[in-house]
Amino acid sequence: MRVEALLAGVALALVLALTVPASAADVVARIGVTPQRAAMPGVTGPFNPSPGRAALGRLAFFDPRLSEPAGTSCASCHDPAKAFSGNHGSRIGVPLGSRPGLLGVRNTPSALYAAYVPPLFFYQDDDAPAPTPFGGLFADGRADDVPALVRHPLLDSNEMHNRSLDAVAAKLRGAAYAEGLKREFGAGALDTTPGAIAALGRAMESFLQSREMAPFSSRYDAWVQGKASLRPQELRGLKLFKNPDKGNCASCHKFNETSSNPARSMFTDYGFDAIGVPRNRAIPANRNAGYFDPGLCITARASKWPDSGQWCGYFRTPSLRNVAVRERWMHNGVFTTLRDAVAFYATRSIEPERWYRKGELFDDLPERYRGNVNAATLPYNRRKGMQPALNDDEIDAIVAFLRTLTDAPWAGRQ
Numbered sequence: 001m002r003v004e005a006l007l008a009g010v011a012l013a014l015v016l017a018l019t020v021p022a023s024a025a026d027v028v029a030r031i032g033v034t035p036q037r038a039a040m041p042g043v044t045g046p047f048n049p050s051p052g053r054a055a056l057g058r059l060a061f062f063d064p065r066l067s068e069p070a071g072t073s074c075a076s077c078h079d080p081a082k083a084f085s086g087n088h089g090s091r092i093g094v095p096l097g098s099r100p101g102l103l104g105v106r107n108t109p110s111a112l113y114a115a116y117v118p119p120l121f122f123y124q125d126d127d128a129p130a131p132t133p134f135g136g137l138f139a140d141g142r143a144d145d146v147p148a149l150v151r152h153p154l155l156d157s158n159e160m161h162n163r164s165l166d167a168v169a170a171k172l173r174g175a176a177y178a179e180g181l182k183r184e185f186g187a188g189a190l191d192t193t194p195g196a197i198a199a200l201g202r203a204m205e206s207f208l209q210s211r212e213m214a215p216f217s218s219r220y221d222a223w224v225q226g227k228a229s230l231r232p233q234e235l236r237g238l239k240l241f242k243n244p245d246k247g248n249c250a251s252c253h254k255f256n257e258t259s260s261n262p263a264r265s266m267f268t269d270y271g272f273d274a275i276g277v278p279r280n281r282a283i284p285a286n287r288n289a290g291y292f293d294p295g296l297c298i299t300a301r302a303s304k305w306p307d308s309g310q311w312c313g314y315f316r317t318p319s320l321r322n323v324a325v326r327e328r329w330m331h332n333g334v335f336t337t338l339r340d341a342v343a344f345y346a347t348r349s350i351e352p353e354r355w356y357r358k359g360e361l362f363d364d365l366p367e368r369y370r371g372n373v374n375a376a377t378l379p380y381n382r383r384k385g386m387q388p389a390l391n392d393d394e395i396d397a398i399v400a401f402l403r404t405l406t407d408a409p410w411a412g413r414q
């Protein structure tokens with residue numbers, strides 16, 4: 001009996017070893033439960049998902065029945081008119097959910113290009129003193145992929161507010177596209193709650209992998225392919241964005257303007273940083289002076305990383321594709337213009353009173369974590385009385401460059 005159990009265990013281990021993706025071979029260690037990789041993962045995509053699955057995922061993404069009460073779909077917040085970002089009519093920087101007056105704590109990012117975000121991992125660059133984390137969906141990297149992500153908005157009481165996954169599964173069984181899900185995922189796919197949620201997750205993943213959700217049709221992309229030109233101010237902005245002695249933006253918002261593969265220009269390396277954005281005092285949760293959104297350290301704690309507190313204040317570096325179409329900027333939606341989001345980098349520590357109430361630096365973090373904020377690399381490495389890394393003209397040029405990253409469907413809306 002024991003031997004049988006042992007053999008079954010060995011067989012299971014073998015099956016698991018055979019089914020993990022090939023890229024897992026470069027896992028050299030684990031930090032807590034998170035893999036550390038020997039190399040940065042290669043560029044993924046294009047995905048070419050099955051059109052049938054993508055179409056089902058699209059129907060579910062736009063299905064207002066999936067909230068409680070009905071009326072709020074994924075697309076209510078990830079609004080196609082706003083490059084799949086937006087805050088469901090809320091004007092304070094964080095979205096309204098399915099119930100009147102109830103607001104979340106984070107700004108809605110664009111769902112475009114989300115399929116390209118790799119699962120959470122650690123990697124140590126040659127010149128880095130220690131491994132650092134990359135990837136994972138959400139600002140704190142807490143979901144490894146789309147099937148793992150969907151339950152969060154569906155169950156979040158400030159978002160779609162379903163009581164349970166059972167309730168969501170019941171809605172899926174009654175959906176107009178239920179037959180389609182069964183055709184794609186098997187006749188019994190909706191019979192159990194885990195089966196139904198998995199089918200939904202995989203359909204949503206296919207939709208997010210579709211060309212519609214990763215169009216790569218910006219003027220920047222056309223310019224890289226030699227099919228469009230950029231104006232002098234935009235080109236100047238691009239140079240400042242790249243220049244390590246000026247914006248140094250590309251050290252985190254990575255891109256490659258000589259590669260014909262647009263996926264090399266996601267304008268993020270999927271790493272995390274603590275940039276110390278000001279507190280958004282309009283967020284209802286922030287009326288409690290003791291409430292803070294600690295970012296990556298929640299994931300660090302859940303993933304059993306040592307000294308998780310060192311990651312408080314860190315958020316994932318977002319892609320800057322379609323950044324000009326956002327309604328609000330940064331994880332807490334504190335900025336109302338793209339120009340402010342850029343100017344903040346240049347003058348954060350030189351003119352703190354312009355950004356922080358009473359000039360109190362990094363006021364959206366508890367004092368004990370303010371030391372986590374990046375003050376070492378450009379453009380942050382300044383103090384009061386110093387010259388900013390970027391002057392007003394240079395900030396305008398960078399903003400002009402960022403506007404070239406808007407995909408064709410939204411080019412007129414930024």
Ligand code: HEC
Pocket residue numbers: 061072073074075076077078088095096097098104106107108109110111114117136137138139140149150153154158159160204
């Ligand atoms: C009430 C507004 C709202 C609704 C409804 C909503 N989302 Fe989101 N979405 C957000 C917010 C806010 C975030 C950022 C949350 C965070 O970082 O913790 C987010 C993050 C995401 C991301 C991660 C993007 C990234 O770059 O990390 C994806 C993908 C996504 N949502 C897909 C969906 C899907 C699929 C649905 C429907 C099942 C959905 N969302 C419903 C507000 C919403």
Ligand code: HEC
Pocket residue numbers: 241247248249250251252253272273274275276277315316317318319320323326328329330331332338341342345374377378379398
């Ligand atoms: C050391 C890494 C790093 C550098 C350098 C950097 N950024 Fe960022 N950027 C981030 C992170 C992390 C965030 C998200 C912060 C948050 O939400 O709290 C961010 C957010 C942004 C946003 C808001 C995006 C959104 O969707 O809300 C813009 C715009 C931006 N950065 C532009 C720039 C520009 C322009 C530069 C150069 C002047 C730059 N960044 C330099 C890491 C970096």
